[in-house]
Amino acid sequence: MWKKLFKGLGVAVLALIAVLAFNTWRYQPVTQDVEQVELPVVDVDRLAMQLSEAIQFQTISRRRFPDGRPEDFQSFLDWVQTSFPSATKTMERELINGLTPLYRWKGTGAERPILLTAHYDVVPVQDLSGARWEHPPFGGVIADGFVWGRGAMDDKGALVAMLAAVEVLIADGFQPNRDIYFSFGHDEEIGGAEGASAVADHLAAQDIQLAWSLDEGSAVLRAIVPGLNRDIASINVAEKGYITVDIKAKGEGGHSSLPPRKTAVGELAEAVVALQEKPVPGGLTGVSKEFFDALGPDFPLLQRVLFANQWLSRPILEMALSGSPSTDAMLRTTMAPTMLEGSTKENVLPQEATATVNFRLHPRDSVEDIVNLTQERVGDELEVTLRSGFQRGASAVSRSDNDAFNGLALTFGQVFGDVIIVPGLTIAGTDTRHYSRVADDSYRINPFVMTAKDIPRLHGVNERLSLEDLERATQFYAVLLRNTAQ
Ligand SMILES: [Zn+2]
CATH class of the missing domain: 3.40.630.10 (Zn peptidases)
Structure with a gap:
């Protein structure tokens, strides 16, 4: 019986390897077949x-x-x-x-x-x-x-x-x-x-x-993405949004010689840690998926196996891409606590403590989504408010399958030669x-x-x-x- 089971397992593993190999083999770099044109002479x-x-x-x-x-x-x-x-x-x-x-x-x-x-x-x-x-x-x-x-x-x-x-x-x-x-x-x-x-x-x-x-909002990227040898024309189809949120904790105030177990500063610190420990959900969907799908076939073998078999490897890929700030920013709304404010004197308990957090919104999240998520993560005791002024949601995502995008892609091919064309996301505004x-x-x-x-x-x-x-x-x-x- 054991023999049979091992045999069965062996067949399953071989089948899996065959599927992975087949998918990887099919997953080849895309080269544009462009008609060369004479470039204008410029002084x-x-x-x-x-x-x-x-x-x-x-x-x-x-x-x-x-x-x-x-x-x-x-x-x-x-x-x-x-x-x-x-x-x-x-x-x-x-x-x-x-x-x-x-x-x-x-x-x-x-x-x-x-x-x-x-x-x-x-x-x-x-x-x-x-x-x-x-x-x-x-x-x-x-x-x-x-x-x-x-x-x-x-x-x-x-x-x-x-x-x-x-x-x-x-x-x-x-x-x-x-x-x-x-x-x-x-x-x-x-x-x-x-x-x-x-x-x-x-x-x-x-x-x-x-x-x-x-x-x-982007450029022809050379030797910026590790493992990729071809230049990348990242024609960005969307840009991230920008909001800043203040998180406020309240305290009783008073002298610091008789403190409560947790001051407003302590409570706020826990909230900031809670936020940092759980990044805003993201991953290989939407414009992020389009971006990495266009790059995937050009990666070295190991990564290519992963990109070619996302039905199996997506969690591993997402974890790896989240590991570096530049690829993480492509996957999700990022969050950066940037300012803290508490009591104005070292021996005075804060009546109020504020943390300021800057978010860069991925097109999949609305401003409201992020404010609500922040409130959920820090708990009802704390007050979460959106700063006024320079706040905006992410842009709409433009098409990458229309005449305009194809015209841009063709032009990059004609002027820059062999480049990978990808629809990308601008991180700044x-x-x-x-x-x-x-x-x-x-x-x-x-x-x-x-x-x-x-x-x-x-x-x-x-x-x-x-x-x-x-x-x-x-x-x-x-x-x-x-x-x-x-
Ligand atoms: Zn500029």
Whole structure:
């Protein structure tokens, strides 16, 4: 009898191995079969000069960062008009709130318009002297194959490449078959209320509904995901939301020489621990599943076995992906306790203690879901309130099976060669949350190659863009418009 049982088990194990192997064998990297096109010739020296000049305007977002030079915003807009003469002559311009230009390139056909956007405000640099910078942050120095300075990647590089692409297309005799809008926001870094949001209102007031929009929010990722050798064009179809919640515990107050067993601070600390021990539920569903499914076949064998056999391995995969902050953030709403406040004196019992927790919402969770979940986790004794102001749910998820997405994917293939195309999720916020009010679908990616070493340069020290990126981005936008507006 035992012999039979072992034999039966042996057969079952062999069958399982066969299934795993078969699924893995079928699970092969997808390569796009794209028709190669001739890339437009662009004048790289001129492009570099244009980005260099753009960086020298100190367009540091106003209001929150008053140390900028407000007059530089207006001069930047004048500079755009004169630096891209055929583009700005061909397109109509409207100024929204005086500082965000909306250009319209009139098309010949009736197909619905599209929108390409970038922003020209920048975040401040910590020390204006730029002591830690290899080149002055607002110098726009061109050296070692890069243009250096604040805004090179985020996001003046994209703006220059878009306008340069229009110039190239005009010189080529290109005529769009649909309206193409370009919007260049002046306040993205402080929320976009007067720029992008007002542009969306302006379009909505004229009953203009865009087929799709394209903005920053991702890049062509190189050697960022361990184990993957091919570059990844993460065309982000959604962005996370942002809320901050205050959790309040109440106490009796009084002198700390006669304390209760648990003070308000202690009670609050337990609540924070309870929250941290149980992350917001997440996993490989929705946009997270789409993202990892697109990457899965390119992983080394062991991981590929897991990705190819998710019917069996999903819990293991989810556990592994939760282990690192960058992949965990793709799976769920993240939670970060960031501030604590208790009594104002060391020997006074707190009458109130507050913990502040910042959440980045995955598209599967609503603001209400997260507030309710927080209340549930910390218990009824504590008061949970949503902070007012800068709070927003996650964006809608745009399609990745339509003409717009396919047009973007095709263009990446034609301009970047062999890249993995994935629909991704932007972890931070972009102006797109405003534009998407008037667009059926919204995509977020700048056609720049980004390595792990480039990420800290964003909003950090030594921001720069390579001449190669600048040239390729210009070609990218030109080919994209040929693919989608001709
Ligand atoms: Zn930006």
